[in-house]
Amino acid sequence: MRKIRNSEELLGQGDIASRRIVLEIADRTLDRLDSYRRIRSIMRMEGSVLHIGTRSWDLSKKRNVYLLGAGKACNHMAMAVDHVLGDRLTRGVAIVKISEETDRLNKTEVFVGGHPLPNEEGLCASKKMIEIVDHAGPDDLFIAVISGGSSALMSCPIDGISLQDEIDTTDILLKSGAGIVEVNAVRRHISALNGGMLAKRIQAVGAELIGFGISDAVGSPATGDIAVPYAAYKSTPIGPDPTTLDDARATIVNFDVADRLPKSVVDYLMNAGPDKETPKAFLDNTYFLLNTLPDSCIYAKEACEEMGIPAIIVTSFLEGESRDAGTFFASMAREIQSYGNPVKPPCVMLSSGEVTTQILDNSSIKGHGGPGQEMTVSFAITAAKTKGACLLSIDSEGTDGTTKVAGGITDSSSLKAAAGKGVSLYQSLREHSCFEALSAIGSTIFTGNTGTNLCDLNILFVPAIEGGR
Structure with a gap:
């Protein structure tokens, strides 16, 4: 096996x-x-032209090409992109849950973040990502690889909320009986990168964004042709966030955690105005959805059929x-x-x-x-x-x-x-x-x-x- x-x-x-x-x-x-195989099946270089599925980009017209990634499947996702781009990649930062001896990356720096609870290394990596984005411009291209777990691994709380506050918030919510949607509604709204905030930052400097995602959200439909850009992509930190501030507040109330969560988190969420809402649309980004939650059952069923x-x-x-x-x-x-x-x-x-x-x-x-x-x-x-x-x-x-x-x-x-x-x-x-x-x-x-x-x-x-x- x-x-x-x-x-x-x-x-x-x-x-x-x-x-x-x-x-x-x-x-x-x-x-x-395996996402390495999935990405390599649709991504290739021909001279200076990058082909991903049905789309192409001439990288000779780009000043820099950056790779940013986070998630529990990020090892394989980042390797696939890093290997395809080769010397065309300017720099990469990937945040993984566990580093493996088999991870082989050329121009991508790997950080071991914390999951399910954030850690200092994840915060350090997130700050490096912010530094790269903030120095980028309209002639730059970002390729992001995101899978489940990025909310914890890409730890970067907003000003006024400490890393320890974020750790405590995550720990309390995960043990409260709240589902992952409710947990994320809170975490995304206290993050400088999650909840679509990374994509918003890239958009602000005028750079282009291509995203590869794996959706682990319960209720996502099965994937279709992964070579075709996915218009309805909703996966943070690179896509729009379907959760709202009101959802975050409801989680605090419904699971009775207001007295146990850090005061800084509760005070911020309960008083945040509409200008603190996470972004709800990115019309200019290109997304490729590699797999969704139902796929595992579908593939398992097909394996059973092969086995009779x-x-x-x-x-x-x-x-x-x-x-x-x-x-x-x-x-x-x-x-x-x-x-x-x-x-x-x-x-x-x-x-x-x-x-x-x-x-x-x-x-x-x-x-x-x-x-x-x-x-x-x-x-x-x-x-x-x-x-x-x-x-x-x-x-x-x-x-x-x-x-x-x-x-x-x-x-x-x-x-x-x-x-x-x-x-x-x-x-x-x-x-x-x-x-x-x-x-x-x-x-x-x-x-x-x-x-x-x-x-x-x-x-x-x-x-x-x-x-x-």
């Missing part, structure tokens, strides 16, 4: 036949989603509490295996989206983990009643929650295996230590950077058994 690096370990225990199927589906899906396994896309809108989702998928597996509803086994159920884990009291945290790991632990408890049922849940960019693993994989034997190691899966959920629990039974998935970022990918395999029950 090319993307899942510890597949041999994962296939060393549990229901090996079921695990092999879900791991193969995941590996094929991640390989197809019936598959159903349950939803690409999955949100809510991760452990509840795990219990639901285990219940679905039992229904399928027992009664053949909504489809007869053997079959695969696919879903994508972004589940969350609500943590109102940090003192309850006794370990590490992430939503994908909590989902698979929860699944394992109920799935013990469904022979051979197996669930893989990963954050498709390669890191789940506070860990360096992509997520977890459990099956109907995992509850017993954990007990044999003296590990209580129930306790690991209560204490948010699912990483430690899954590690003990060899069930954490390691990919490193995958080259994509489409939130969660969940693959459930349900085998048939003689007699249904």
Whole structure:
């Protein structure tokens, strides 16, 4: 397997036949989603002319060409652009979540930002971006590569709000039960670069902007022809921001965090006038959308078909509490295996989206983990009643929650295996230590950077058994 690096370990225990199927589906899906391959398939140089899909630019007419990037898939995206441009690239700045030994860039400086919480290195890189943009002019071209995670990695709070304020705001919101749209509504409106503010700054100096994006927003339609510029692009920091100041204020009120957020943030958002609103349109920019959230399920379904396994896309809108989702998928597996509803086994159920884990009291945290790991632990408890049922849940960019693993994989034997190691899966959920629990039974998935970022990918395999029950 090319993307899942510890597949041999994962296939060393549990229901090996079921695990092999879900791991193969995941590996094929991640390989197809790799943004390096996606960009290189539509971008090339011919002499001084840059071709991207159906559009072309004569770079001999440009004074400078700059590359700016941020996101959890930025490693592969930035490498693709850097490699295509070669000596035509003047300078690049990329902010990634994890730097890999395999990252090879020629004229692009790489910074390791903080995610899910911002850090000083991300702030430093953001200031370098601002310096480059502010010294640019109408004869310059910016190529930006943006994927999910840029809101944290590209940390650059507005004047009057400190980096620590931004860190605290992000931490509180992520544990409040708010969805990512609500979280971003706040973060974008206290940022000097996010919420379309980077594009606004480039527009102000008269430079041209070409953007490559990956949309991890729940509700985005599947991509079409990626070689055709995408007119309805809405992804910050290089595109218009659909969230508003009123959305940010509603998040503070609806999730009752006004007394816990930094005073500087609450005071600013509650009193900001219309002139502080984020930009809502960029008519002159050119955007290429590489992938959207539904694509992972679509590609996974096609992989299942290639493998001769019936598959159903349950939803690409999955949100809510991760452990509840795990219990639901285990219940679905039992229904399928027992009664053949909504489809007869053997079959695969696919879903994508972004589940969350609500943590109102940090003192309850006794370990590490992430939503994908909590989902698979929860699944394992109920799935013990469904022979051979197996669930893989990963954050498709390669890191789940506070860990360096992509997520977890459990099956109907995992509850017993954990007990044999003296590990209580129930306790690991209560204490948010699912990483430690899954590690003990060899069930954490390691990919490193995958080259994509489409939130969660969940693959459930349900085998048939003689007699249904």
